[in-house]
Amino acid sequence: MTIKASVGNSVYAAADHVAISASIGSDAFVVGQTIVIDAAIGGDLRGAATEIEVNASVAGDMQYAGEDITLNGPVAGTVAVSAEHLTFGPNARIDGDLILYGTSSANIEIPTHVISPDRVIYRTSSQLVDQEFVKPVGEHMGTMGLGIFYELLVAVVLTSLIVIIAKNFTSSAYARAWQSVLASIGYGFLGLSLLSGSVIVTALTFIGIPMSLLLVVVTIVVVLLGYWMGSYFIGARIWLAARGKLPSSLVAVLLAVTLGVMCAALMTSVPILGWWLAMALTLFGVGAISPWRGRRVNS
Structure with a gap:
């Protein structure tokens, strides 16, 4: 599934492969095997995927669960992720907090240009049932x-x-x-x-x-x-x-x-x-x- 035209409101998408190459005016909830975000998201970005790559700005929060997550764009809100591998590109920036779930999160390298260390929060997998992660995703589901x-x-x-x-x-x-x-x-x-x-x-x-x-x-x-x-x-x-x-x-x-x-x-x-x-x-x-x-x- 490829979204090539701008959307003024929210987007709910589920497919094996999802690519967003046009701007989204509000929230985006995307589920799939591989997800590529190449255009600005005007609200929150939430969902789950095996692999997700974010190469554009997110005006709200970002909550995602997956195996390989690549962030290469600015996020104005809080980023909450549960991932085995989290990679940051040169354009990545997080203005809010970064919340990492799981035991492997302690091994993730976080460049200083992305976020200051004092705004990085580590939590266990059992704390996924939390208002900032599961509840918003559940509402979109x-x-x-x-x-x-x-x-x-x-x-x-x-x-x-x-x-x-x-x-x-x-x-x-x-x-x-x-x-x-x-x-x-x-x-x-x-x-x-x-x-x-x-x-x-x-x-x-x-x-x-x-x-x-x-x-x-x-x-x-x-x-x-x-x-x-x-x-x-x-x-x-x-x-x-x-x-x-x-x-x-x-x-x-x-x-x-x-x-x-x-x-x-x-x-x-x-x-x-x-x-x-x-x-x-x-x-x-x-x-x-x-x-x-x-x-x-x-x-």
Whole structure:
């Protein structure tokens, strides 16, 4: 994940690799394997990572837990870190206190240009449960978790409405989806390729620019529908295996959709493979609801 455009408010990011190359107006909470901060943070910087490199200024406090942490920028507030290796660059400066957690913190070399020795505080790992470290990080984790919950809730509600309103269509799409999974993915790839190609072709002409914008919106809607319907097809398949019939009542549909959305969320959260699984799920759903797929199957 790379943030290349300036953000006026706070940023909550989680990925295998996160790079911030544009300024953040307020707080930043970033979790990942490797994190690189190359632009100014307007508030606090918090999170956890295996490796983190901060090459820009932080206007507030900095709290991080990781293995290798490199600080090469000024921090206006207090820095609280738990790390096996902490390295300071030539541009590093800490205006507040430096709080180091863990037994290995005593072996960290701290240059005098970074902070005066009297403002360095050493604490044990058991003192991590402290107001200046765990509590703020926990608050940001709660905010991010609430955002994920709302996203899942929207997916469940909208998918359930589609299944209930277009019951016959979704039943036919379900049958097409599992008739041949590879064919569904193939038709989904074909459909999205045609849509995205149409966007490029229509954008080449001045007259076609408004049409290309409309096609962009249509493509986004189709991608969302494909992902949501693919999730439902998985949930309905599990429901069929457990109950012996497809969900028909309102409650059954809601439960099947919720099950499918949760399974999709777990699948796509797998490191590295998650992105590919999300793409396959989207193509699977798009291929099942494609109109030409229906004509092909019926013929």
